Amino acid sequence: MARLNYHHLYYFWRVAKQGNLTATASQLALSQSALSAQISQLEHTIGQPLFNRVGRSLVLTELGRTVLNYAEDIYQRGEELQQLLSQGTPTVPSLKIGVLSSMSRNFVDAFIKPLTQGLDVHFQLIARPQSELEQLLAHHQLDVILTNRELASGDDVGWQSQLLARQALSVIAPSRLAHLPAEVDASYQQQRWVVPGAASPLRAAFEFFCTQHQLRPEIIAEADDMAMLRLLARDSGALAVMPAVVVRDELQSGLLVKRFDLPNAFENFYAVTLTRKYQHPRLAELLQASYFGTLR
Amino acid sequence: MARLNYHHLYYFWRVAKQGNLTATASQLALSQSALSAQISQLEHTIGQPLFNRVGRSLVLTELGRTVLNYAEDIYQRGEELQQLLSQGTPTVPSLKIGVLSSMSRNFVDAFIKPLTQGLDVHFQLIARPQSELEQLLAHHQLDVILTNRELASGDDVGWQSQLLARQALSVIAPSRLAHLPAEVDASYQQQRWVVPGAASPLRAAFEFFCTQHQLRPEIIAEADDMAMLRLLARDSGALAVMPAVVVRDELQSGLLVKRFDLPNAFENFYAVTLTRKYQHPRLAELLQASYFGTLR
DNA sequence: TTATTCGTTCGCTAAAATAGAACGATAGGT
DNA sequence: ACCTATCGTTCTATTTTAGCGAACGAATAA
Incomplete structure (x- = not known):
């Protein structure tokens, strides 16, 4: 040639x-x-x-x-x-971060924290459904995507997932229900619930938990979006099932209370990148910071 | 423009x-x-x-x-x-690893082990003195250099060092001196020694140790090169000062015996890469494997 | 059917890359 | 100090390449 x-x-x-x-x-x-x-x-x-x-x-x-x-x-x-x-200035290109729409904004916030502290990098947050994120990543429109679903890794596939954090799935109560015990008993039978949407693995974990404890929850609302779920938990007065990080602020202020974690139920957070792409200079740091952050 | x-x-x-x-x-x-x-x-x-x-x-x-x-x-x-x-084949370019001439080949061997097992990547080992390595790296002739000297990190400098492992500095004896005690006493005064070259930080550590214990060693040979030092330790019949990994095989076979480690004297092994270089696809794995390897 | 959009092909022209010769500066040898 | 070989630059003529515009065909929309 x-x-x-x-x-x-x-x-x-x-x-x-x-x-x-x-x-x-x-x-x-x-x-x-x-x-x-x-x-x-x-x-x-x-x-x-x-x-x-x-x-x-x-x-x-x-x-x-x-x-x-x-x-x-x-x-x-x-x-x-x-x-x-x-x-004349060595421009660091904007770091484009794709975020699964339904993910907790608190988690994303924690992930990008190093970027907001050092102000030397522009970045874009792009919230999309999973399939669109994958497409954008494949077309080099994104540097990394944050998602709760692991994607097949491997050289041939062209992308790799890295587990950033795992969050226990918790039962969150409004403060007026703070007296509920830290394990399931009869008092939980009378309650109304707000839970993740049916498609979610979190919902499946909750259903399994219910079967085990012969709990028949009255579900008054469900939502895929963590931001939505947060609002529901805060305003509905019902019990809610979600990772605690979603309502971090409300837990801190005492508006909501965590009762207990569901055993063996976790939401995993992954960062997915292309294997053979020129890596954004700040991305490596970010991933590493996040990794060490979760170990602490 | x-x-x-x-x-x-x-x-x-x-x-x-x-x-x-x-x-x-x-x-x-x-x-x-x-x-x-x-x-x-x-x-x-x-x-x-x-x-x-x-x-x-x-x-x-x-x-x-x-x-x-x-x-x-x-x-x-x-x-x-x-x-x-x-x-027609997506060629993975040869991974070029620069190695400080004087470094232990056993250590390098351990570092590249993942490469020799999966046979899908060609790699080149290039042994040079430190200054040449730095030049080659700066000119993109190398993907990574392995050295025992840390280089200033930072965005402006353009390269970054990663600590891969640290090795205690040991006193190695031939088997006929295996009876020597595991701490310094009068019996060490009569001995002949083989030590690292004067330019090395290892040598400095040894000298400090001698001063502390009022040891006046009879130095019969010194060498910068770890491979050379290994041969001297094996063949001279004298005591030797070096990281134990250098004579790993001889220690295993019983030909040489480790008496004790020098307190607070270490040889550090660093991997140095360019910050803004397109990273070889296998390099990240290698560095990570090595990192986790040392923690085990 | 007819008009419109999109990509290809074909001459022709304009722009660019390149070779070759001449030149100047510099380093090395005598 | 003087010659000589080496290395990069400049200038002009020539070749090569890129690009325009018009004509064309095929597919889609009205």
Whole structure:
């Protein structure tokens, strides 16, 4: 193969990211024809197509996706360099953190604490459902995602999960029910409950617990979103099931009280990153800080 | 600034790495003049010189070094892509490990053990004196260096040290002296010794120990190199001062015997990496494995 | 069906990269 | 001190590459 033409590759990068040749051409102040020709040339030197021409649109081939991954690393770094050269300041790019919508904001807050203290890094928090997060990560739109679901690790998969923390699942009571005992007895039968949504593994753990103790809870509300669950726990006057970190502030103020932990029921928090991506310089520190933080 | 020309940058990369325009030109099958012109153009678009023309040679400016760091990331990844495209296999580049010449090979062996077990990564061991290692690392010729000297950490410095292990400094005796007591007494006064070289911090620790115990050792040999020290310990019949790991095999076979550790004298082993370098995919695992290994 | 959008192909032109020769500066040898 | 080989720069002519615009075809929307 002839030597790779980095300008061809650059055009490919822009087009592949955008998924649209015409729009990219105008962004680059370039004619369609020029762009089309340059990309065909790249495909010619490689010897294989990078796009499938399906209908009147361009769809990446398998190889195209692979090449895009490399191009992403290459030109992301290149853009950084250009910014450095034009501004004179070594710009640390914004750290993009994807967060599962339903996760506890308190946990996220704890995770990003090192960033808010040292003010030298911009970061973006992007809350999305799991599937979208995975897509964004795969497309290099995110540096890391925080989620409670472990993803398959391994070199071939392309991403790796790291367990950051695990939180016991607790039974939280409003202060007027603070007298309830620290283990299940008959007094819990009369109570109304607020619990995680049916899809959640936390809910499954709670159901199992109920079966074991022959508890027949009157469930008055359920929610996937931890922020929502927190509000429900605070305002409903009912018992609630959730990791204690979710209502950290309310526990501290005495508005809510933790009665006990469910045995062997945990919510796990994972950080998922791409294995072969250029790592954001602050991310490693963040992950490590978080790791040591949980051990303390 | 006009858009960065990646071909100019590529040429810059090659020249800066080589440090010689003429040689690079012939490698690229290009005339000197062309290469010279392209690099001046790059400097022109940037607006500042990347090289100082000192005498008849090119020396990187401060800015040049910075740009080289970026270029290294960019084109190293580009080369990987080219290899992938021409060979069809996603080549994991060889992991280059710099080792301080005088370090114990047993320690290095333990560090690279994960690599020798999984056979999927090529690696190179490069033994050099400290100053050369630092240079090679700074020039991206190495992924990591293993040394017993800590280097200043910090973002501005550009590299970071990680403590991998610490080894007590021991007094090693040949089996015929196995009867010597496990603490210093008069019987140690009559002995001949083999010790680390005068430049070493280990030697300093030993000297301090001698002063404390009013020991006046008869030093028959000294050596910087741990491998050499090992041979001396084995063959001289004298007492020796070194970390026990150096003569691990001889201790196991009973050929040598450890008498005692010097109090508060340690050899530290550090892994030093560049902070802003694209990290070799296997390096993180290696460092982590080593870290957990030492805790066990 | 007709108009519109999107990508490709084909000449032609403009821009760029490159070779070669001439030059200046420097380091090394005698 | 003088020659000589080495290294990088500058200038001009030439080749190579990139890019524009128009024409085209195929797919989608109205």
